Amino acid sequence: MASKALSRLSSLQNHLNPKGLVKLSDEVSDALSSGQAVVALESTIISHGMPYPQNLETAKEVEEIVRDNGAVPATIAILDGVPCIGAYLKLFLGSF
Structure with a gap:
């Protein structure tokens, strides 16, 4: 099932953006490939859902809850016009 989802995502990515501008x-990507x-x-909680710093604290907490339950969080955001899936908080917080 995960490989099917990854295949669909790749197909959708190529259809919508043949230059590969969707960043996964x-x-x-590894989690989808391995069936995890x-x-x-959504990243809207960060951009306009709550006031700072509660927005970042809540988003971080939600990602931690997902991880604590054995899944990979995939926060989705549009950055400079490019859809980005996963690692958004690390990028936003500059903690790569």
């Missing part, structure tokens, strides 16, 4: 983090659970999370 290595962690999310991946949980999609």
Whole structure:
């Protein structure tokens, strides 16, 4: 099932953006390839859902809850016009 999801994502990525401008983090890609659970999370809580710093604290906490339950968080955001799936908080917080 995960390989089917990854195949669909690749197909969709190629259809929507033949130059490969959809960025999928290595962690999310590896999780999908290996059949590990991946949980999609919205980035809107960071951009306009809550005031700072509660927004970042809550987003981080939600990602930790996902990890604590054996899944990989895949926060989705549009950065500079490019859809990015996974590792968004690390990028946003500059903690790569």
